[in-house]
Structure formats: C-alpha cells, structure tokens
Amino acid sequence: MALHYLNKYGLLGVHLSSKFELRRISKAVNGTVLPRLIPPTPQELGYCDLVCVEELGDTPLIAFRQESKESRIVTVVIRGATDNYMDDIERAIDDGVNTFKCLARDGRFVPGAGAVEAELAVQLLKYADTLPGLEQYAVRKFATALEAFPKAIAENSGHRATVVLEKILDAHQNGRKNEGVDIESDNATCDTLEKNILDLYSCKYWGLKYAVGAAATILRVDQIIMAKRAGGPKARKPAGSDDES
Template sequence: MVTQEHESLLSETERSQGRVALRNNVAAASALADAVRSTLGPKGLDKMLVSGEGGVTVTNDGVTVLETAKVEHPTAKMLIAQSSAQDREAGDGTTSTVILTAELLQNALELIEMGVHPTLVEKGYRLASKEAMSHLQQMSKEATEEDSLRSVMTSLSGKSDEGVRHHLSQLAVSAATSLATEVNGKIEADPTLVKKVNDGGRPSTESELVSGLVIAKEPIHTEMKMFPDGGKILILDGGISRRKPDLDISLKVTTIGMTSALNAQEMADIQNRVDIIAATGCNLLCARDGIDDDASNMLLAAGITSYRRIEKPDLELLARTTGALVVHEPTLAKPEDLGNFTSLNTQNWNGVSQMQLIGSEKGGLTLIVRGTTKTRIDEVSRGFDDASGVACGLVRDPRILPGGGATQMALARHLRKIAPTVPGREQLAIEAFSGALESIPRILSENAGLSPLDEVLRLNAAQEEGGDWIGLNMYSGETESMYDAGIIEPLVVSLNAISGAMEAAVSVLRIDDVLWANQDPSIPDWEKSDGSVGET
C-alpha cells in the first residue's frame, strides 16, 4: 500500500514507465551516437566545439566531443561515462563504443516491440558477447615491433596529416618502450608518466620526447648548483615561510627590542626547519608553496638546491619518478621520505628556464609539444594522448586485430552461424547483436562517401572467400588483407569496446521506470531563510 507521503512525493515527479521509458532512453542514446558517428574512421569529419566563454576546439576525437558537450539526459551521461572508461582502458575505440551501444539498444527495442521480454534480450546479448570475446582471441595475432607502430598509426587515422601522424606514432612507441616495467610478473606501461610542455612557433613535426621531467622553474637562488651526477630529493607539499597566527590579532609593543626579538624567534624557527631538512641528507628540495628569501639563503648555505611553487600534478610526477614520499610539513621530514634522481640540469627554451630531472625509477618523460598555433598544439597533444594510450596498451597485451571493419564483420558472420544453435528467443537477440556489429563497417563506408549497403555486402563476400582479416581500405576503396595494408588495431580495444557496449546497453534495457523530480531544491524545514534553526 502506497503511503500518503509517497503519493505526495510522486505528485511532484514526472514519470515514464515501460516501453515509453525505454523509447526515451533509446532516443537519447541514438541522439548521442548521431553526434559522433560522422567522426568515425580515417575519412571522418571534424567537429567544432565552442565553449560558453567563446573558446573554440576543432577535433574528430569522439571522447573529446562527448566530454565537452553539455548533456542532461541520464542515459546519455551513462554512455559518455562508458566512452571515457574506454579511453582510459584502451586509449582508442571511444566512438565505436557509443555507436555500438546505440545500435544494440535500437535493435533491442525492435525485439521488445515484437514481444520479446527484456530479460531474454539481455540473456541473448550476454551469450553473444561471450562468444564474440572467444572469437576475438582466436582471430588475434602477436604484434611485432613494426606492427605496434602501424597499430598506433591506425589509431591516429583521420587526425592531422600523414607526417605528423607518423612522427607522433614513433614518439608514442618510444615512450611506451621506455615506460615498460614489470609489476607483479606483468609488463606495465603508464602513459600518465609523460609530462607535456608546450612550445609554440615551430612545426608539429619538431615535437620531441626528452628523458626526465621538464618543469618551467628555476632555482630560488642564482648560486644554487645543479647535480648532473644525481642525488636525493625531498618533495614538500607546503612551503617554508614565517608562520602566521590562525587568529586575527594585534600586538602591542611596550618594550624596546621586542620587535627584533620577535623577528629573531621567527628566524630561529625557519632555521630549525631548514636544519631538519638538511639532516635528511637531501640535495634537492621541491616545494608546492613559497619559500622566503631568508629560508632561501639558509638552504643555499646548507647546499640544498630548491624550487618553489611547483604545481601539484608536477609534484606527483616527481614523486612517482624518484620514489619519494610527499611530506606535508618540513619538521616531519625523515631520510626514508627521500627519493633518488640520476641527473638534475637546467635548460633554456625561448628565454624560459626549465628544470630537467631524471628520476631513478623507470619512467618520467617529457613531450615537447610544438605547433604554429595554440589550436595546432592542442590537436597534437590530444593525438599523442591517443597514440601513447594505444602504445602502452600494446606493451601490456601485444596482440592485434584487423581494422577497416574486418573485426566487426567477422564477429557478425560468426554470430549468425551460431545463432540457430541457441534454442528460444535468445537467438533473436544474438542476431540483433550481429546486426549492431555490422554498423561499424557500414558507417565507415558512409563516412568515406561509399555505398554502405554495397560495401557491407562486398566485405561479407570477401571474408567468406579470403578469411577474417579481409577488410575495407577506405583510402583505396578496395577489400584487402588488413595486415598487408597495415590497418591493424590492438586486441584490447575491441575487447573493451564490445564488452563495454554490451554492459551499457543491458543497463539501459533493465530500466522500466524513470522518475524526474520537478520540484526545485528547497531549504530543509529545520533551516529557516534567515539562518535560524527551527524544530525538527
């Protein structure tokens, strides 16, 4: 029995149930997919994103388009979250994930309109996804070093020109190789260990990868020395300055010399903190906040080279590449908090002094992003993010699949063969899953100006004769071996895209009731508008 209180709550709520709710959710997913479908593939078009402040971004990167858009519908937000997860896990396949999810939902809606229950559609989708994962493993090949480079270049198709794509791909593969390290018996490579520094006014093909972390800072004192042979570093999430009282107080000077005595006490406090830092044996101090001039002279006398006002992300990168623990207060510093670095030097680029540190831990690289304009620099930076994500993914799992829609077509053909072996209405869902997979080669053809229907039929026939690695070459318009054409992609991209799209679609299918609260946020009864507290 619904209580009177619940009836009052629902009276202030807009409610959609059953198939109406599903239709609305599928419409939202389809609208989101339509916003990025024209960006898919090497012939995909760009989107111009204009922010509320008038900033302009031109890109065909699906996840950038989705994360920049202002979306209110909860289903659309779910798809954007799934696309972002795909970007973090695989570094590519974000647009494919959204398109597959929308196609799965559209096909599921058709089945439900025919009378198939959503739980049966879910069961069929899960069976199809499991079978697809197994077939992907069988299709995959081990990647050589050359394959890794070609796979990274495929991920950048349609982004910038050929020369920049090739250059960024080489940088990304080089970075992934340098970052590769063994963790718990597995090879890992973390692309977030690469710091980016912008350097405008030069061609993008002159972007370069340098060892160590480069930070636009100079020592707080000109006489502080560098350590080209390495040393120990202390990272301080704070500063060294005169302490200020927490309360707003006034001091009344009644005795001559009281001010100088207070100043002497403050100097003694700073000296004590510097002595504690020096006692740890560190050679280099990097602080997030300011360091007073008095402290600067004391650190110079102690032989400690110091940098101040370093951004928090840079501090975290320094900690990860040197193995140091971040200390929040100088008086808490201990020798075991120190990290190690193998080299500390200073560089000067375009009149800006740069600190260059190479940590003892494997990793810590800096990409000097160059471009003639800010828009160009941003484009190169996003391209390297995608490329490094794919390259690092290949370090973790060096298996590859064909591109050009070959993988999705091969899976669709395989699922259609096994669908009749599944009893019950679940086989209809498997057929629907197969149809959703065919949307990828169909949209690739459409974006290349080809006939979607003709190309899908031609690819289907070509794979029947030549095998699963036959795909569509959008540059030549022919069907050929994707391995020979160098159009390949990491296995992990397809694994994550298909499983993620299936999970997102199932999550939406299980929703049969959507409640939208109409009432605006209100002040609780126990807090009055004048700030007083009422009875509870």
C-alpha cells in the first residue's frame, strides 16, 4: 500500500536495513523519527538540499547532500586496495576526529614521545626517597611501570630500548623535561617541543587515572569465588558399558 502512494505522488522511498542508518539520516536532515505512520508536523519534518542515487565504484548508493553550513553530519569515504590498508586509514581518521573533539573541550598539550611518563617516573623516584617503610617500594614500582611507555616507543621504532631509556632518564634528571624518543635517529633522543611532538593533556590525564584505578581495583580483591559448572554432575556410565578391546 505504501509503495502505491509513493508511486502515485512521485515520492522517493528509501529502504533502511538498520536503526543506525535511520538515526544517521534523521540527524543529517534534522528530522524526527516517528514510531508510527502519522502525518508529521512541520517541526518533525527534515530538510535536505539534494537526495540522489549515485555510484561509488561499483556500489550504488543514495546520497543525502546538505549544501548549507548547517549540516550536522559528515561522511568520510575511505577507499583502498586492501582491508588492512583501509582499517589503518580509518583508525587514523578516527584518532584525528577524537583529538579535535578533545581540543574543543580542553586545548592543553603536553610533550609527547614518552617525555611526560619519563618525567613522572623521575619525580616519583625522588618522592619515594622521602617515604618511610614499605610505601617507598610501591612508589618505586609505579615509577618503573611508567618507564614502560618510552621503552615501548623505542622498541616499536626498532631501537635499543634500554639504551634509549637510559638517555631519556639521564636527560630528565639533569632538568631537560621535554626529552623524548627520537624515532628518526638510531638510539637517540630529542626535544619534543622543538620537533612539535605533542600529546593531548586530557588523553594523558584520563589514561593514567583509569590505569591506576584498574590496578587499585585488582589489589583490593581479597577473595575469589569459583562458580560451579551449571547442570549438575555428569551422568555415570552403567557398569560394563565400556567397549572391550
């Protein structure tokens, strides 16, 4: 019945296979999704400058285009030779979009390339020397865990991680707080601010906060209860049922 009236009045009908696509289209045209078939109000109707059928490669698609600056959604089309290549591009774009979103909320940056973690490790080691008893051992282990960040960057770059880590820690102990891993030179370090290697402050803050929270949660576990297998015990085989060789 719906197709009859669409054909009669020259309306375009679009078949949507998921609620995700329905929500995206409603956001693109600034419309309201109606749970039942009723006449929409002017406030519920959306608007789109152009709705057309196009082809992208060999794939036909229906494009909703908003020519004005009031568009609330943008689609980025990724094309590549292999799935792995497109996955890498998708992750890079996703990281860039999330970085921009975080910048809109908090525009602060910190030195990258492992410089922040190395400086925190050095400061924690100094702080551990002021603590009595067993507390200093916990602080020292936390500082050692932070050293894994620049070490991992050096290993992934093909450098000797221990050599690079020693150079970075020595630089931070001498007051060069911005020293990080230089992936372009063999087993070398660099000033991250001079090379414009920066990380988001909010990313570092929440990453360290959640990591500490997860570690503290594990340390607070004082009892583990093993659940029994559901269904009760296995049925016993009757005597003499085993096959004789």
